[in-house]
Amino acid sequence: MKTEVVEKKTDKKPMKKLISYIVLLLLVFLSAIMVVFQVFEYRHDYRELSSFMRERDDLNAEWGRLLIEQQTFGATAQIGTRAVTQLRMYSPPTAQTVVISLPMTSDDKK
Template sequence: MVKKTMLREKYWLKQVAVIVVMILVIMGSAFMVVNQVFNYRHDYRIYNQLAKERDDLNAEWGRLLIEQQTFGATAQIGTRAVTQLRMYSPPASQTVVVSIK
């Protein structure tokens, strides 16, 4: 009889130990899921900030390209005026300043 009760106690202790281990495993898994979701949201927020910065830099790059083409066109127009149309800036002796009083 004493042996049976000891066996029942050991069996009951094993069941309690298994239940405690299962609860700890489930809680650990839950904390890991929460941590993964937090990391995902943090990384996604950083990704969105970097994507916005990329878009801003692309827009600025486009504006700089337009500005470069504008300044390049000005020099090209001056060169073509001299070579093709034989235009030139008159010397100071041929310049007349008109003032309105």
């Protein structure tokens, strides 16, 4: 009788090992698949980040050009203001304006 009990216990042990190996193998396979998906997401996000950084650089360059343009237009207004205030320059009234017309030459007629 004792031998029968021992045999029954040993029969269950290999089955449990097999099931545990299969479960572990499935977990390792699932882990490997998750690693592949994580790498794919990382590369996708990195590409997107790179495109955003390129767009940021382009916008910064455009911002610099706009600042230069603003300073150029601001300088023109500043020159006009200084001419009026410091040099007392003004536009003459129409009564003091003289228009000179040049006679047309033969080259201008063509």
